[in-house]
Every structure is written in structure tokens, then in C-alpha cells.
Amino acid sequence: MNRIFDSSSLINLANGSLLEMILSIPGLQAQIGPQVKEECASIAPLLETMIGAGSIVMLDDEDLPASLFFRLRETYGLGAGETECLAFAKIGDQAVCCDDRAARTMIAKEIGSKRVIGTLGLLIQGVHLDLIEAIDAFGKYQQMRLSGGFLPDWSYEQFKQAIARLSS
Structure with missing residues (x-):
């Protein structure tokens, strides 16, 4: 399953030295958007390596309707990265990996609890x-x-x- 990761989950996995192991789960395709990448400055070299190796797929904000992003941001008051994850999941089939409890609740309300997971x-x-x-x-x-x-x-x-x- 395609999983789009928010910054909290990526940083947690990196801090636990678990990112490589998690990305080796059979059938898991990890994805991130530009907002999340920007929020992950503390692990930027690791992300660049994984994106370069094809372990993480970089999504393009050009594929994301701005009206959807801003509507979701206004409706739920989520951060830019969490909103980006939710918006991509709304137009695609990704599950969202997020560790923020409030954000997980709002994302589950919008796309269903079976499409939300944490680290x-x-x-x-x-x-x-x-x-x-x-x-x-x-x-x-x-x-x-x-x-x-x-x-x-x-x-x-x-x-x-x-x-x-x-x-x-």
C-alpha cells in the first residue's frame, strides 16, 4: 500500500533508527510531499539519500489542487505538512502515516480510519x-x-x- 508520511512520523522513525526497516515492509511504498520534506530539515540528508535511492517517492504539489489544500487547511486547522498528506490521500489511494493524535483523528474523519496509521x-x-x-x-x-x-x-x-x- 502507498503510505504518505508526515514529518512527525519520519522524524520519529529516523530518531529510532527505524526508517530503513519500516521502508522494507513488503508492499509499502513510502511517499512524501514538498511541505513535509521542508518540515524535515533535521533529517534532510537521510531523506535525500532515500529519495535518491528510490526508497521514498517524492510527490509533486503540481498534482494537488490548491483549492483542496486550502479548504482542508481551513476546515481542520492542520499544519501544512499534515494538510498536504491529507490532500494527497484524498485524491489518491494512500494511507497517511502520522503521529499527531489530533491530526490522525481529523484525517480519519476525512478518509476513514483504515487509511491512517502511526509509526x-x-x-x-x-x-x-x-x-x-x-x-x-x-x-x-x-x-x-x-x-x-x-x-x-x-x-x-x-x-x-x-x-x-x-x-x-
Whole structure:
């Protein structure tokens, strides 16, 4: 599935040294727009490398109707990057990867909850697909939180329960 990432999710994944692993999930095509790329200045060299290697697809704002962008921005009051993600998802078939709870709620209202995921959900998928061990994934999750990521405060037991729910 095509997933368009916002800046919070990309920065969290980079801070957890997880971006490469997440981008290796079978069938996942990572995409970003120009607004999000601009918001990710702190990880710009990493993004440039991944875009250059074709691991991340750069979307073109020329394909995005300005009227849709501004209507969504006015309706929901989201930041430019989150609005860009939502607008691209509205005209395409992408799921949005976003870690901002309020933005996730608004995006789900607009395109449906099945098309919204966060880095924690992707990390759980990575464990489910045997791309990373649960204990290592939990350590990376803690690393993201210590680096300033606004992610839910889960215990290892809660993390394992989320993995078990995906597996059932």
C-alpha cells in the first residue's frame, strides 16, 4: 500500500533508527510531499539519500489542487505538512502515516480510519513480519520517545499485546 508520511512520523522513525526497516515492509511504498520534506530539515540528508535511492517517492504539489489544500487547511486547522498528506490521500489511494493524535483523528474523519496509521502501528507490523524482534522494537520505540516523539506511553506488555492482536 502507498503510505504518505508526515514529518512527525519520519522524524520519529529516523530518531529510532527505524526508517530503513519500516521502508522494507513488503508492499509499502513510502511517499512524501514538498511541505513535509521542508518540515524535515533535521533529517534532510537521510531523506535525500532515500529519495535518491528510490526508497521514498517524492510527490509533486503540481498534482494537488490548491483549492483542496486550502479548504482542508481551513476546515481542520492542520499544519501544512499534515494538510498536504491529507490532500494527497484524498485524491489518491494512500494511507497517511502520522503521529499527531489530533491530526490522525481529523484525517480519519476525512478518509476513514483504515487509511491512517502511526509509526507505532508500522513498528508492530515490522515485528509481525519478523523484520525486527519484539524486544528490539520496543527499545527503538523507547528511543523515539526519549528523542521527543509524542507517542503513547506503553509498557512492554502493552506492546506485546498489540502485536498479538495483529497476529490474531
